[in-house]
Amino acid sequence: MAPSRNLVLLFFIFAFIFLTVTDAAATDYWDKQQREHFARQKPFLNITKISQSDFFLFKKRIEAPEGFYPYPAEMTEMAQFLSQWQVLDPTSPDYGGMIEAESGQLGDVIQTDNTQEAIVVWCQYTAFTGDSITHRQNIDAAWDYIMNFPAYDEEGDPGDDYYRDHNCAWALWGEQWFRWVYSDTTYKWYADSCAQYMMEHRLFLATTAPSLNAFVTGWMAGNLYWYGEQNSSQAYMDSAL
Known part of the structure; x- marks a missing residue:
């Protein structure tokens, strides 16, 4: 007796699932060399x-x-x-x-x-x-x-430092890239001043806008730690943590 159409369809569905799962399970994890080899074959990734x-x-x-x-x-x-x-x-x-x-x-x-x-x-x-x-x-x-x-003179009431801190974090980013690209240390003092400002003007989360301060604090900490790494400043890294 010939199998019904539904039974045949069900068979192919299970066969497809089985082959898909076993193929995925058998696919090896690509190491760094394999990923680099793949990238060389795709110019738009280079x-x-x-x-x-x-x-x-x-x-x-x-x-x-x-x-x-x-x-x-x-x-x-x-x-x-x-x-x-x-x-x-x-x-x-x-x-x-x-x-x-x-x-x-x-x-x-x-x-x-x-x-x-x-x-x-x-x-x-x-x-x-x-x-x-x-x-x-x-x-x-x-x-x-x-x-x-300068970033530390931007707008905001005294004691309300979120915008100045936000600007100071961008100062570290901009100055470090400028120094890398042009080998010019003209504005390093400015970035250092911005880093010092952030260390001395931390934001508190127990405010009417805790989410805003939390967001800016994360931005400050990430940039301050990164800037400390680039300039071998343990003080900046410790302050970020």
Whole structure:
């Protein structure tokens, strides 16, 4: 007697499940060498230093699978986008600062945290491409603004330090990247001052906004510990912990 259609269908379902599970169980974990070998076969995964001419052709040369993006090209676009929103009028008191938003109520707001974030992006672009010229004016102008409006002097009531601490953490990030890329220690004193400010102005979680302070505290601690590692400062690392 021939088996029913339902019985045959059930058989194939169980067979499929069995083969899938046994295949997954038999798949070995890839070690570092195997992962590196796989990456070499997929050019769009290789985010390494390439020539400037190749860099700008990267999006055309690499046909990445749908849903993937050529990140070198994305880095170029991000760096260029940020340069469009920097105040570069030398007569403006906000020269070098980053505009908070493209339009609306924040369209006229210039802040130090965004300016320090932009330095990180421009320096990472420089490190990746080897192009130390395209955004150097942007970086120098940003430092001019930051020197006029340092992170520890940003807005906020006395004793309400979350925004100043947030800015100070970005200062460590920006200065360290600048120092790495340009071998320039001009602003190390500033980063050290920001680190000291965070050590002396810790946030308390027993406030009306504990979630905000907890978030900023995590941001402070992570950057302070990282900066301490990079500069062999046990004091910074201990304070972060």
